[in-house]
Amino acid sequence: MREKKFILPIILISVMLLIVLALGIMLPSGYGIVCAVCFACVIALLAFRWAKLKKTKGNITLTVVTACVAVLFGCLLYCNPYKGSTTTKLGYVPPMSNPEQPLTKEQALRDADYAMHYLRKVHPATYGGLPEDVDAQWKKVRSEIAACDSISKVELNRKLESVFSLLGDAHTHLSFNFSDAHYLKYVKSHNEAGDSFVSVNGIAREDLFYNHRELFSSECDEYALTFLGHYIVMLEGLEYLGVAPDENGYTFGVKHEDGTVESISYPVSDFVTYDEYCEYNGIETSQNDDYSFVRYEIDTDHDLGILTIDECSYNNTYRTTVKKFFAEVKEAGIKNVAVDLRNNGGGSSLVGNEFIRYLPMEKYKDFASDLRMGFIKVPAPAGEIKNNQDKENQFSGNVYVITSVRSFSAAMDFAMYIKDNGMGLIVGEASGNRPDSYGDVVSFRLPESKLYMQISWKKWYRIDETKAHDFIEPDIPCDADEALNVLCEHLTQKN
Numbered sequence: 369m370r371e372k373k374f375i376l377p378i379i380l381i382s383v384m385l386l387i388v389l390a391l392g393i394m395l396p397s398g399y400g401i402v403c404a405v406c407f408a409c410v411i412a413l414l415a416f417r418w419a420k421l422k423k424t425k426g427n428i429t430l431t432v433v434t435a436c437v438a439v440l441f442g443c444l445l446y447c448n449p450y451k452g453s454t455t456t457k458l459g460y461v462p463p464m465s466n467p468e469q470p471l472t473k474e475q476a477l478r479d480a481d482y483a484m485h486y487l488r489k490v491h492p493a494t495y496g497g498l499p500e501d502v503d504a505q506w507k508k509v510r511s512e513i514a515a516c517d518s519i520s521k522v523e524l525n526r527k528l529e530s531v532f533s534l535l536g537d538a539h540t541h542l543s544f545n546f547s548d549a550h551y552l553k554y555v556k557s558h559n560e561a562g563d564s565f566v567s568v569n570g571i572a573r574e575d576l577f578y579n580h581r582e583l584f585s586s587e588c589d590e591y592a593l594t595f596l597g598h599y600i601v602m603l604e605g606l607e608y609l610g611v612a613p614d615e616n617g618y619t620f621g622v623k624h625e626d627g628t629v630e631s632i633s634y635p636v637s638d639f640v641t642y643d644e645y646c647e648y649n650g651i652e653t654s655q656n657d658d659y660s661f662v663r664y665e666i667d668t669d670h671d672l673g674i675l676t677i678d679e680c681s682y683n684n685t686y687r688t689t690v691k692k693f694f695a696e697v698k699e700a701g702i703k704n705v706a707v708d709l710r711n712n713g714g715g716s717s718l719v720g721n722e723f724i725r726y727l728p729m730e731k732y733k734d735f736a737s738d739l740r741m742g743f744i745k746v747p748a749p750a751g752e753i754k755n756n757q758d759k760e761n762q763f764s765g766n767v768y769v770i771t772s773v774r775s776f777s778a779a780m781d782f783a784m785y786i787k788d789n790g791m792g793l794i795v796g797e798a799s800g801n802r803p804d805s806y807g808d809v810v811s812f813r814l815p816e817s818k819l820y821m822q823i824s825w826k827k828w829y830r831i832d833e834t835k836a837h838d839f840i841e842p843d844i845p846c847d848a849d850e851a852l853n854v855l856c857e858h859l860t861q862k863n
Contacts, residue, residue, distance in 0.1 A: 447742035449490050449825040453810045470518040475816040480513055482814055483528050483542065483821055490810055492740040492827040493535050502534045521817045522607050528819075530582040537806040538592075539777065539824045541585035542814075550603035550639035556649040558622065566629060567621030568600050568611055576600065576609055583608065588839065590773045591800035603639040662686050664693040666700055670856045671863070673697040675723075676708040680715030680778035687722060694726045694761040703765040704859055707782070710770055710796065710848050714777025720785045721753065728764050729755045732789040735781075735803065738827040750831065767792030768855055771840065772848030776800040777807060781828075783840045788831035795858075796851035799840040803830035 471479070484506060488494045498506065509527045513519060519527075521544060528542050558565070566573050577584070577596050586592035599605030606618065617635035624630065640648065661678040662685065675693050677686075697705060707723065724732065736750035769783045771794055780799040786792045788803075806824035814821060830836050846854040 443742075447744055449741055449810050452486070452812065454813050470520050471524060471816055472518055473514065473516055476513050476516070476519045476524050477510070479524060479814040479816045479819070480510055480528060483812075484531070486810075486812060486821070486823055487532065487540075489742055490740060490823045490825045491535065491537075491540060492738055492745070492806060492824065493537070495740055495745050499534070502531060505531045505534055521819060522604060524817055525819055526583055526608060526610075529585065533582050533585040535585070535806075536587055537824055538586040538801050539805075539807050539809050540822065542819050542821045544604070544608075544819055548641045550641060551645045552601045552634060553638055553640045553645050553648045554634070555601050555645075556651070562625035564623045565597065565600055565620050566623045568606065569614065569619055571611065572621075573600065576611070580609055587801045587805060588773075591776070594774055594800075603636065660685065660689070662689045664689065664696075666696055666702060667856075668700060668702075670859050671703050672856065672859060673700075673702045673705040674708060674852070675705065677712055677719065677779075677782075679712060680717070680719040680782070682716040682718040682722065686719060690722055690726070691758070691761065694758070694763055697763060698761055704768065705763060705765065706768040706770055706795070706852070706855055707786075708770045708852070709775045709779040709782060710772040710851065711774040712776070712779035713774065714779050714781075717778045717781040719778060720782035723782070724785060724791070725756055725758050726761055726763050727755075727767065727791060728757070728762055729789070729791065730757075731755055732785065732791070733831045735784070735831045736829040740825050740827070750829070769794050770848075770851045770855065771796045771799055771842065772851075773797050773800050774848075775840075780840055784831060787840060787843075788835075793843040794840060795844040795855050796842050796846060797848045798842065802837065802839055803828060804836050 488498065493499060494502075497503070509531055513524070513527065525542050525544050532541055568576065571579075573596060574593070577589070577593055581589075584592040584595070599609055600611075600620075606613075611618070613636050616633040617638070619631055619633040622630050622632050645651070661681055662676065664673060664675045666673050673693060673696070675690065693705075731752045731754050734751050734753045737748045739746040739748060767786060769786050769792060771779070771783050775783065775797075776799065780801055780803065783794055783799060784803045787794055806827055808824060808826040809822040810825055811820065811822045813819070830838075844854060844858060
């Protein structure tokens with residue numbers, strides 16, 4: 369009878385343990401407290417079992433199993449790279465609230481320590497400790513923050529990005545997005561006239577980049593430079609680049625289509641919110657229902673089917689469109705297909721696998737990876753993928769993939785699958801990141817500033833190990849804007 373009165377506490381503690389562990393998985397932060405509570409529950413549970421119940425073999429076994437399961441569960445909870453993360457839409461950075469309000473030193477340090485905690489815990493490059501240069505920069509940045517009474521959110525972004533960028537990983541970075549960012553309202557008219565902004569306040573565009581190279585996480589300068597145009601026409605972006613207005617506001621060097629350069633000054637009042645920008649330029653902000661991220665056309669003159677993919681979204685729309693594309697290619701007797709991945713920022717690598725289903729490959733090589741999960745690193749060796757072929761619409765002609773420097777992540781993987789498995793040729797420019805790189809990001813919001821942070825938790829390796837450190841170089845190199853024309857000329861000459 370004495371043993372029975374302890375059954376209820378044992379059951380209650382067991383249930384409490386499971387609830388706390390479940391909450392630990394769902395809650396955005398505080399996993400350390402959760403684990404501590406879990407282990408406290410385990411100790412209490414073991415104490416009840418060991419001190420008050422008969423020490424039979426079955427009871428001892430049950431106690432040991434309980435302890436092992438709880439410890440394993442706690443380890444899995446800690447090692448889960450998505451623990452504490454937030455989910456965001458592809459390519460969408462949630463806006464900050466009160467962007468003008470500075471942070472106190474204590475708030476900034478809390479954000480900085482939070483960011484570095486997850487960088488140490490999640491990123492494959494920090495397995496075993498921070499790299500020496502990253503560690504040195506982090507210590508410098510933290511001491512600078514500690515010396516301030518207050519700091520702006522943009523400046524905090526600058527300081528932390530100078531640490532993250534040393535990893536050379538375009539997937540791992542911090543960024544800001546203001547709910548009311550201010551854009552130069554004349555950008556649309558300049559774009560329509562064929563103008564380009566080549567300087568700001570006398571500083572050349574390239575110098576703006578290279579003077580602040582530490583503010584951009586990327587694997588190649590060409591890729592990072594493509595984003596500079598967004599910063600220099602936005603008031604907050606100019607602040608990020610350290611360019612302050614003078615008495616004239618901002619003076620831009622504007623290069624016209626005929627090659628001449630004109631200096632034009634715009635006051636700060638000419639930078640307006642996005643809604644005001646759209647209103648000024650007569651832009652409809654409603655969703656265009658006719659637009660699709662994946663579409664195709666059949667060019668019978670060049671015996672070419674062109675599948676354009678703007679983002680690597682693996683969904684029913686994509687699968688259906690690809691099936692229709694190959695069905696029409698077969699019906700028209702087309703002998704060449706091209707996949708246009710220019711400016712495709714990535715997404716799911718399954719997009720490439722789905723396309724390959726229509727090619728006459730029984731199997732093809734896949735890439736290896738390392739998975740970082742807390743204090744564990746799990747290697748996933750390279751192997752082969754059995755191709756689940758769609759033989760009804762199978763295509764056995766020539767395959768081309770068109771890429772630009774903005775073909776990134778899963779779009780780069782798509783090109784690698786085709787190139788390294790000998791399935792086709794690459795046309796255009798080299799990819800924006802290397803196959804030997806980091807990816808599969810986990811996203812976070814810093815607790816005080818609400819800056820957006822994403823960190824890679826996988827290390828990828830190229831299929832063709834002889835080109836491990838190379839980008840996906842084109843077989844037919846050309847300017848990305850002319851790539852489709854160059855391909856058509858190539859096919860004409862071939863025939």
